[in-house]
Amino acid sequence: MERYTEEKYRTLYDAKENELERLREKSAESAWKPAYHIHPQYGLINDPNGLAYFNGEFHVFYQWYPFGAMHGMKHWAHVKSADLVNWDRLPAALVPVEDYESHGAYSGASLEVDGMLYLYYTGNIKYSAEERSANQCLAIMDQEGKIQKYENNPIIEGVPQGYTGHVRDPKVFEKNGRYYMLLGAQRENLTGAIIVYESGNAIDWSFKGELNLQIDFPDSVYMLECPDYFELDGKDVLIFSPQGLKPEGHDYHNLYNVMYAVGHLDVEALSFEPENFQELEKGFDFYAPQTFAGKHNERLLFSWAGMGEIDYPSDKEDWAHCLSIPRELCLVDGKLAQRPADMLKQLRVKSETSSVTIESGSLMIDEGIGQHELEFKLDTVDADIFGIELFASEKEGLVLEFDRSSQAVSLNREKFASSFGGEYGFVRSSELKIDSSVRVQVFIDHSIAEIFINDGEAVFTARVFPEKGSNGIRLFSDKKVSCTYTKHELKQGITR
Secondary structure, eight states: OOOOOOTTOOOGGGOOTTHHHHHHHHHHTOTTOOSSSOOOSSEEEEEEEEEEEETTEEEEEEEEETTSSSOOSOEEEEEEESSSSSEEEEEEEEOOOSGGGTTOEEOOOEEEETTEEEEEEEEEEESSSSOEEEEEEEEEEOTTOOEEEOTTOOSBOSOOTTEEEEEEEEEEEEETTEEEEEEEEEETTSOEEEEEEEESSSSSEEEEEEOBOOOOOOTTOOEEEEEEEEEETTEEEEEEEEESOOOBTTBOOSSBOOEEEEEEEETTTTEEEEEEEEESOOSSSOEEEEEEEOTTSOEEEEEEESOTTOOOGGGGGTEEOEEOOOEEEEEETTEEEEEEOGGGGGGEEEEEEEEEEESSEEEEEESOOSEEEEEEEEEOSSOSEEEEEEEEOSSOOEEEEEETTTTEEEEEOOOOTTOOOGGGOSEEEEEOOOOSEEEEEEEEESSEEEEEETTTTEEEEEEOOOOTTOOEEEEEESSOEEEEEEEEEEOOOSOO
16 A cells, blocks of 8 residues: 655655754754753654663653654654763664654653663554554664664554554563563544553564453543553552543543553453552643653653644744653552652752741742742641742743632643643643642743642643743732742753
């Protein structure tokens, strides 16, 4: 069958003379470019891929389209670090030039096998704008960092019977001496599933079947993307991204959402018995997370700090999106909590602590944020409504509001000149037990805020694109609130 052709399906090797240099120069001057978040120098990034601590270094690969802020021919870009803080940009790891990946090297994960890092990914094939297929592929990185595609790719050709061409995002793990691959899939009746393959050597695979998640998804869920599996504190954890969920209370208000389930996986019986399942994050810009074991076997997570099919203000500068900071996962009362990785403290170059009390109303407590970590302790005995406004100015602000009467917290990003994504709402919220004090930790990096409340009990990721001068912090309350506030100036972590 003839392959689909379109201008956006070209690789780095097809770049016109000086095209990449012009793209780099255009986006280099952006005031919104992050300083310590992984981001593209030009073009668009999305899912983190192949995350690993391998041979004494952290490796992060990610989906990358070089030629502008659109979803076109996806490559795997590559950065590495010795400390999760200082990142070196490396040449593109996967450029999709083979027939089995004719329309992109799509997302996947990694696994160390016999001293090599196996990089599993989906080779995307398109026959028309609507008709597609998928191959599962392998590349291998050696101890010196050299990456080669497996000579007998694809390791899985096509999709199993009963499923559409939407089969992608391999997650491979070893359990009881066997290797297993989870894949996000769509059934022919246009509902979502996770399917499983099995192998004795991590190369030759056989279809095992569909995983019974024992979660009653509505018929509107048409795809389960980006499955991730790991063990944590004696429990099995699945993370996945259902497409098609409808908003419900505080949950599922993004175009695409992320869920997790904690329970027991019986991979031989193709069954997952959940004890708890819910939405993983409450922010606007959080998708396709992937986890891996860190230097001390801690469970770390990166996510795409973006969302598909939404136009972002930086698009006009020919770059789009970034990854989240690395987060450490832990179980608290059976729920998955996300906290900033401890190694991020190495970013701090200067710290200042102050205290302030307001009886009611609002007070600007800082006018110089942009590349900082912020820590707040809010002591509130009587206040019903109180909170913090970030990127604050006379006209703009990102409003984090706590409501004791409803025991909830909300984040509102409507008040920006460069607002976007309004078709999906400007407010996100979460249930939160509000006692006499609340702790808030925020990572600010020019066009992104990552907010961690009460040690990860609630987490919000929000991209914002403030005007010059929108760099204040405003404290507000309907009654007395005392605030202890620590501001950490952070250094550059990656080349802009």
